[in-house]
Amino acid sequence: MVRIRKVLVESLQLDVGDAEMPYEQMLEEVATLDSIAILEFVAAVEKEFGIKMEPGNLDFDFLRDLSVLAAYIEQRIEAGSASEAEGIAGD
Amino acid sequence: MAASESELGSHPPIVTVDDFLWFLYLYPLRVLAAIAPRRLLYPISRLSRLRARKRSEVVARRVLNAECTGIPKDQISRIAAAFLANSAIRMLDDLVVSWPSSLRRLRCSEIRGLEHLEQARSAGNGVILLTVHFCATRIAKQYLSSVGYPILTVRDELRVGDWWGRLGRRMLAPRRIKFLNAIIGECVYVQDRGCVLKIVGRLRAGGLVNIHFDGKAGAKTVPWPFLGTRRKFSTGIFDIVRLSGCAVVPMVCLGRSSGLRIHFGPMLDIVRKPGRDEFIEANLPAFVETIEQQIVNHPEEWEQWISI
Numbered sequence: 001m002v003r004i005r006k007v008l009v010e011s012l013q014l015d016v017g018d019a020e021m022p023y024e025q026m027l028e029e030v031a032t033l034d035s036i037a038i039l040e041f042v043a044a045v046e047k048e049f050g051i052k053m054e055p056g057n058l059d060f061d062f063l064r065d066l067s068v069l070a071a072y073i074e075q076r077i078e079a080g081s082a083s084e085a086e087g088i089a090g091d
Numbered sequence: 092m093a094a095s096e097s098e099l100g101s102h103p104p105i106v107t108v109d110d111f112l113w114f115l116y117l118y119p120l121r122v123l124a125a126i127a128p129r130r131l132l133y134p135i136s137r138l139s140r141l142r143a144r145k146r147s148e149v150v151a152r153r154v155l156n157a158e159c160t161g162i163p164k165d166q167i168s169r170i171a172a173a174f175l176a177n178s179a180i181r182m183l184d185d186l187v188v189s190w191p192s193s194l195r196r197l198r199c200s201e202i203r204g205l206e207h208l209e210q211a212r213s214a215g216n217g218v219i220l221l222t223v224h225f226c227a228t229r230i231a232k233q234y235l236s237s238v239g240y241p242i243l244t245v246r247d248e249l250r251v252g253d254w255w256g257r258l259g260r261r262m263l264a265p266r267r268i269k270f271l272n273a274i275i276g277e278c279v280y281v282q283d284r285g286c287v288l289k290i291v292g293r294l295r296a297g298g299l300v301n302i303h304f305d306g307k308a309g310a311k312t313v314p315w316p317f318l319g320t321r322r323k324f325s326t327g328i329f330d331i332v333r334l335s336g337c338a339v340v341p342m343v344c345l346g347r348s349s350g351l352r353i354h355f356g357p358m359l360d361i362v363r364k365p366g367r368d369e370f371i372e373a374n375l376p377a378f379v380e381t382i383e384q385q386i387v388n389h390p391e392e393w394e395q396w397i398s399i
Contacts, residue, residue: 058291058295
């Protein structure tokens with residue numbers, strides 16, 4: 001969860017002061033000012049964790065819940081590792 | 092059918108002429124559209140000429156000011172008259188498609204360039220259909236959805252409007268919003284904070300998204316020459332294309348509900364640049380040129396002559 005917060009702050013070049021804010025509030029404020037910034041954040045999360053979010057999960061309410069997002073990222077990473085291992089075994 | 096708020100003042104009258112016209116449109120005319128064949132319905136559009144003189148002059152002046160080399164000066168009054176006729180037909184077609192049974196009444200006489208759309212879809216990153224505000228676009232999208240090409244439209248939030256009298260504001264304005272919601276189809280409002288995510292979600296699923304590139308500019312804009320003047324264009328579309336990797340296909344929709352013509356152009360050649368500003372700089376000219384050409388080729392179809 002700390003890593004996601006860090007991605008949010010860095011990808012959107014938020015002030016250090018903003019980083020003290022709760023994650024949900026930060027995301028709300030960013031979305032209100034610039035909806036494209038949320039997309040930049042998604043791209044940064046995908047790059048940081050080496051995953052691709054599914055279309056159905058590209059939803060503001062989903063992204064706003066940090067614990068749900070963290071669990072989803074973990075699950076995607078595991079799914080990615082499992083399919084990679086299957087590929088190696090298949091070879 | 093619109094007068095500005097300043098004309099009406101802060102205390103609007105109980106009923107305005109626009110209230111009366113909207114009442115006729117949303118009730119008796121809508122019922123007539125359900126039962127009358129279009130050959131009887133379309134002649135009603137000629138009534139719009141009664142209020143058209145001023146609008147015709149405005150359109151002619153704006154076409155003239157546009158200084159487009161592609162629009163012959165001696166054709167301007169013909170274009171203005173055709174534009175007004177098309178606008179009236181579009182309002183009648185909106186009535187036709189507002190009924191659930193309407194899809195059976197939509198006729199498409201021509202789809203050109205479908206191979207461009209299929210080629211763009213085959214990449215799997217979704218497709219943005221690049222359009223301008225043409226009279227037939229809305230019903231053409233309904234037709235395309237009905238034949239297996241569902242399209243998510245990006246648009247401005249529907250507003251109540253400021254031309255109503257007090258009675259119209261209370262009774263007709265909500266009815267108008269409900270009517271428009273029914274005919275617009277699947278859409279996302281640019282004012283929604285989750286708008287961009289919904290667009291990218293649809294593209295990522297390989298779907299189609301329609302963006303009117305001549306729409307009212309958003310928060311972040313960039314000026315560029317357009318139809319002989321400088322116009323501000325929203326940069327959001329470039330961010331979406333850059334970050335989603337989707338294809339962009341120009342689409343032109345012409346005609347009326349009894350004979351639509353839908354043309355897809357070749358995919359735009361997107362110049363991939365990593366930085367936001369570089370990406371916009373590299374691609375904006377081609378986007379503007381594409382829509383300018385659409386308007387120059389079919390000036391009588393462009394709804395924005397009135398509002399630019």
